[in-house]
Amino acid sequence: MRRWIWLGLRLSIGSGRGGLLRTALMSSGAAIGVLLVLASFATVSVAGAQQERALARTPVWDESGASPASLRVSDIEDAIGGRVLRRTVVSGVTATSPHPPGIAALPRPGEIVVSPALRDLLATDSRAAGRFPQRVVGTIGPAGLLAPDELMAYVGAEFVPPTPETAQARENQPVTSFGGPLRYALGAQTFGPDVFTPARLLAVAFGLFVLVPFGAFLVTCARLSASTRDRRIAALRLLGVSGRQATLVNAVETGVVTAGGALLGLSAYALLGPLSEGWRIGRLYWYAADVSVPAAVIGGVLALTVAYAVAVGVSATWAARTNPLAVRRDAPGSRPGLWRLGPLLAGLGGAALAAVLGRDDPGRTEAFLFAGSLLLTGLALPLALPILGYGAAGLLARLPRTPVWLELAAARLRHAPGVAPRLVAALTVMIYVVGLGSLGVGLVANDRELLPTGDQSGAQMYQILGAETMPTDDLRQIPGTQLVDLRNLEATVAGQPDNVLLGTCADLTGMFRLGAGESCVDGRNYRLEFEPANWGRRPLDPGTEVVLEGGIQTPAPEQVLHLDMRFSLGQSGTMLVTRQAPGAETLYGAASSRPLLVTSDRSTADRAAQLIAARYPAGYLSGDLGGQRGFDGNLLVTLLVAGLTVSFVLGIGAFAAAAVDRTMERRRDNATLAVVGTSPRTITAGEVGFGALPLVIGLVLASLATVTLAGVLAVLSDLAVRQVLDRIAPTLGLAAGALAAGLVLIAVPAWLTQRITAEQLRRP
Incomplete structure (x- = not known):
């Protein structure tokens, strides 16, 4: 077995310039994906760290009032220019009074202890200075703050004995320590002091924008130079290597390259994490220590990334291991089965059923059915591309007076119906995710339930x-x-x-x-x-x-x-x-x-x-002082846009890697055409047509699926269909832009790699 492992290692790093290019593309893809996935999981770490610090500074009140402690604490939420200002008023402070993390001692009357951000604001903003005529006697450390930009002050005040009517109020109860359960701050309109407990749920939604495109991205990278690798596996089988041994060689080759890229992504994350303090997503800031991801999570991400790439690579070489002679002779691929359309039809049909059942009174059943249909449709889009591309190529071949370059593209598509869809799968999924994501952004941004209510005159x-x-x-x-x-x-x-x-x-x-x-x-x-x-x-x-x-x-x-x-x-x-x-x-x-x-x-x-x-x-x-607290519409839009940006980057990155790799792999066949007198323009047009046909099909299919599901969502949400469709109209423009970018990414490398060498004329 050792020799086959060694052979896999040798093939991963020693397959000529084309092999090195494939290795670089695949490892960089794994690196980018791992970096983004770890960054997504870091949101959960940030949420947990901020939750712990919020708990540590929360007072523990003696609700019985029997404690001899003289300390009284009230948390008040204020706002300055849209930023939340948290004032913690303390009275009855003594030398033995407990104090929260981040400060050495509580202030006395006429004194305040402020956060670094508030200290800077006091020096530059008269609105802040007007609230605090007291003397600044200290600064709150990171242990007592949620984020570096938090505006917070501990304000000393005179102790005023409560009246019998107000004695049971929380702010008039003795405080015995800090580290209690989170409560409403006085004047707050949301839970806690911007505690991001809901981020644990939001991180899952954000992860969908990363994990689904990353899955398509990794599939694309795992099958780079697929034809060359299949012929290599077939050659090993014809030389007497068993199917299990050939599988081991392929698994080691794919695993080594993916593992190298995954470790590179981990290194980039470890390097960027300490530098990220001061960065932000919308109004979210964090301390560098907050983005540390548990070792178990890191190990799981690395292991699953490598295992997923190996599984894709091994399963895709099944034909080369079971029928090596046909692969070696470049025999035509089998016709894709109609079963590939089943999952897509099931997804769209499930969404339509949800619309019918929930037309009058949608409930939890219809919601779960729609959510499942949403996911199934996204996963089924790449699966349906081969059969649709094969059928479209057959129609083009039957058209009279079809141009030579288009006939060449159609023939290649029917000869290898599974190659071109791999080229455009990630881009198709990206358009689908971005389309539905933009719909979510539009609905959240215009959700009147999340906007402050008030008099129309502005009062x-x-x-x-x-x-x-x-x-x-x-x-x-x-x-x-x-x-x-x-x-x-x-x-x-x-x-x-x-x-x-x-x-x-x-x-x-x-x-x-x-x-x-x-x-x-x-x-x-x-x-x-x-x-x-x-x-x-x-x-x-x-x-x-x-x-x-x-x-x-x-x-x-x-x-x-x-x-x-x-x-x-x-x-x-x-x-x-x-x-x-x-x-x-x-x-x-x-x-x-x-x-x-x-x-x-x-x-x-x-x-x-x-x-x-x-x-x-x-x-x-x-009341509403304009402070943006918790997960309001603005923050949700920011995070959704960040997720959509990641999806777009992964989709374009996967397509670019596949397009460059496809051009390098096709150089031998294109060189053969050039030798028999085919013009470079025809060769380039054939390559563009080979990629453009499935790309158009994929983008149109993704757009239609998005429109269909948007209509279902309009029915379930009791919204005007036209209003919902207006929200996804930019997706059609994005699809057109993706088509133009895709054609450029195919045409330019194909045109620039027309030089013929003896190596390209030899069968690999």
Whole structure:
């Protein structure tokens, strides 16, 4: 066995210039693929590392309140110019108080400890400096931050004893240590402080953009110089080598080249990993140590890459091992079976069935059926190319007055129906993945559920929380702000418990739009009806008895106001009692109030947030300050585009490698044609036609499959088919560009390799 292993090693590195070119192409393909796959798995490592650091800095609150610890901690999420700012307010700090990782000691009142990114921002951005008039006494280390660019500050504050009503609030409970479970930050709109736990799921989706094209890429690389290698295996069999021994030689040859490329990709990853700190994908940053992939995962990637390439190489040489004489004499390949169309039809049929079953009320079954059909269709596209190319070549051969170069291309395609599809398989899969991926990007980017809701005029609504008193007079002085004090008051309406709203007309119009032609006058009471359809509540009839707090009785007035919400706040009541109405002044002590701030835009809200944070470190505005948190639409689009870019690179790379290798392998046959007088132009055109025919078929097939599945998705998602098809329209342009690039990659090498040598005229 040793001699056959040695022969495989010899063939992998000593097969002339053509063999060296094939070795270089195959090893570089494996290197690129391994690098990208490890980079994809690194997203899981980054997610895990950030999760651990987020847990380590999370306070552990004593919910019983029995702990003698004096430390109080509240995490507040703010935002500056679209970037999340995390303020951790600490009070009751003593020399024995615990502190989170990354800082030596917690700050005292009038002091702050900041992250490096926030320290730099304080020196350059007045919006940040306006929030922190305190003295900077320290810097948070990497152990206490999620990423190098995180804006975070520990702010010292005076301890304020809680009232009995607020004693159970989390921020008023003693903190005994750090390292607790993740919780909402005060003012946060998403889980945790940008913790990327969902990245574990997203990494799988991103991996599909890498692993599926990489599989096609590796298949292409494993079958480079396929005809030459098949003839070599056939020659060994005719010399008396057994089929098992020939298989061993081929497996060693393929495995050595792939393993060398895989180790090269691993070396590139090990080199780039420490240099990656400061790089980013969209708004995602990471520490260099976070991208370390476990050794078991690295070993698995390397082993599976080599095993996959060896399996492809060995299975593809079955004909050379079982019928070596036919391969050696370059006999025509067998006609592809119609069974190759089965998986593709099954995939498209499954998608159509999902559309039929889920037309009215799609459920989990239809979703799984569609997802399975999506994957099956992508895997089946390369499988269907040989039979379609064979049939198209037969039709061309029957056409009258077919040009010589086209007849030559059709004859070659029918002679070896499995060669050309290998050339274009990766590019076909790439168009399919990019088409559906671009549809996902379009739908996510326009998903209104992921976009902040607010008044169409640009106004924003915030709740003022976190402190007993607020600088209300100063907030009113900020241009573009309105302080709303619209209170809920319990009442009895027609003998049933209900509630009414208490406030001024300005408060009401700050939160709601009035119906056309309607107006509100202070000093009067109004019946209220809300759109749409009064939220399912029965309208209040005029004269209905309404009993307010303190036994104040008032009939429901004749005047009615029809209200439409300006903001997504479910505040309502059957009646409005204005402040100037008789008896209203006695009701304000009994009514519940939530101070609300309405601003004309986010920049105005930012000025209000600066004012509150500077004077009351534990106070904050609860609402949308424009910070991009968690996996919102922008981040999803960024990651999807990154995955699509990887798919595009792999597809073009696989096609380029196959095209160059095909040109080098065809030089002997082309030299024979040149000797008998065929012009270089005809030879080049024949090569272009040989590659262009399956390339056109593959791109058209991928485009049609994408359109079909996009239509099914439109039905299942209850979207307009035209709207969905508009999202994938750029894919057709990309397919045309891929066709043009493919023709160039075939034509240029074929034209430049017309020189005839004696070596090319010898049968290898």
